[in-house]
Amino acid sequence: MNLCVHPLAVIIAAAGQVLTIPSEPDKTFGFFEQNPVFMETAIQLDCYFAIEEWDTTLPVNGPQRAAYSRWFPAIKGPYKDVNGLVESLNKALIAAKAFRVSPDSNIVFIVREQALRDQRYVMNQKASLKYNGTPSGCLKKISPSLSVPRIVTFGVPQGDWKTQIAIDAIDLPVRSIVTDYLPLSQYPRLLWVSETDGNFSESWVRFNARVNIDYFEKARRAPEMTLFGRGEVAYYANLHRPQAVAAARDFVETRMKEKDKTQVRWAMFFLGKKKDEASIPLLLKHLDYLYTPSRVLEEAYPALGALSMLGTDVSVPAIDALELAESDLRIHLLARLIANVEGQEAALKAFRRLENRAPDPEIKARFKKARAFLEKAGL
Numbered sequence: 001m002n003l004c005v006h007p008l009a010v011i012i013a014a015a016g017q018v019l020t021i022p023s024e025p026d027k028t029f030g031f032f033e034q035n036p037v038f039m040e041t042a043i044q045l046d047c048y049f050a051i052e053e054w055d056t057t058l059p060v061n062g063p064q065r066a067a068y069s070r071w072f073p074a075i076k077g078p079y080k081d082v083n084g085l086v087e088s089l090n091k092a093l094i095a096a097k098a099f100r101v102s103p104d105s106n107i108v109f110i111v112r113e114q115a116l117r118d119q120r121y122v123m124n125q126k127a128s129l130k131y132n133g134t135p136s137g138c139l140k141k142i143s144p145s146l147s148v149p150r151i152v153t154f155g156v157p158q159g160d161w162k163t164q165i166a167i168d169a170i171d172l173p174v175r176s177i178v179t180d181y182l183p184l185s186q187y188p189r190l191l192w193v194s195e196t197d198g199n200f201s202e203s204w205v206r207f208n209a210r211v212n213i214d215y216f217e218k219a220r221r222a223p224e225m226t227l228f229g230r231g232e233v234a235y236y237a238n239l240h241r242p243q244a245v246a247a248a249r250d251f252v253e254t255r256m257k258e259k260d261k262t263q264v265r266w267a268m269f270f271l272g273k274k275k276d277e278a279s280i281p282l283l284l285k286h287l288d289y290l291y292t293p294s295r296v297l298e299e300a301y302p303a304l305g306a307l308s309m310l311g312t313d314v315s316v317p318a319i320d321a322l323e324l325a326e327s328d329l330r331i332h333l334l335a336r337l338i339a340n341v342e343g344q345e346a347a348l349k350a351f352r353r354l355e356n357r358a359p360d361p362e363i364k365a366r367f368k369k370a371r372a373f374l375e376k377a378g379l
Contacts, residue, residue, distance in 0.1 A: 038072065046106060051194075097111055127172065128169055129168075179191065227247075239270075251267045
């Protein structure tokens with residue numbers, strides 16, 4: 001987990017619209033992270049938020065601006081699930097809408113309804129981008145894909161200059177580009193806030209690349225182990241507890257048998273972080289468990305992320321699993337896993353060799369698909 005502390009505010013422009021770097025640090029994210037209702041709700045449901053403000057009375061680049069807090073009182077809790085949270089928010093919000101881009105998404109957007117309907121609004125516009133670098137650089141690169149861009153910066157650049165992201169977006173909404181490629185497990189519960197003036201001529205995005213680990217300090221100092229039903233809290237609180245490894249393994253095994261699989265990803269990540277080789281068969285079994293749609297496979301499929309932390313010890317079991325894979329999804333995930341731990345070129349060479357040697361046509365076909373996936377996707 002990357003615990004670097006770098007809030008991000010960068011530029012992006014479209015159709016006469018400008019997203020800018022604010023002139024001085026803001027308190028956008030501390031407001032949310034220090035409020036127990038917001039943090040407990042987000043951690044309990046294991047979900048994230050992005051807030052899009054529009055047409056507020058304060059100057060768009062003013063340090064006193066705090067419009068993003070207006071939606072916060074609508075979050076009351078507790079909620080049964082993310083869907084219940086969204087339904088409750090939409091009953092409470094005025095002139096704004098809470099939504100997820102798909103029913104299985106764990107990211108909740110809160111947007112002014114008028115902005116959501118307006119084609120001039122930058123988040124509604126689409127762009128294409130192939131990019132490797134930091135989120136700040138990503139946002140600067142989006143602008144040329146949009147119509148009639150104008151770019152203006154204010155003050156000294158601030159931002160997340162360390163988190164590395166890889167984007168391969170073709171005709172995606174800007175909202176998706178600035179969200180879908182983020183490493184969610186390394187980000188706090190409020191991913192970003194965007195702010196836009198009334199005529200859509202100026203906007204900016206502030207990313208929050210800072211996990212507030214102080215929030216978990218009380219649990220970490222407690223004499224007893226934190227149960228993994230508390231998800232992210234248990235992940236951070238139990239890192240120094242040897243007995244937590246077996247507890248995490250048991251939690252994954254038990255929770256994956258239930259309909260509600262909330263928090264299972266943090267137990268998976270914990271096993272990967274602790275490099276628990278005994279969990280390899282369990283994680284391979286649940287490799288295709290989807291936490292949330294994401295273009296970062298290791299975030300979408302947390303068992304893949306956990307296994308990738310274990311290193312080359314997973315290679316032989318992963319190849320054995322690949323020979324028996326019953327779906328294209330599992331073939332793709334296993335191919336990615338082997339490439340993650342062995343390297344792209346080594347994985348491709350291994351798949352070619354195994355494909356040529358495989359006596360069974362079905363096994364041969366699986367290695368061929370694995371190789372094709374890596375050649376197409378790249379790493």
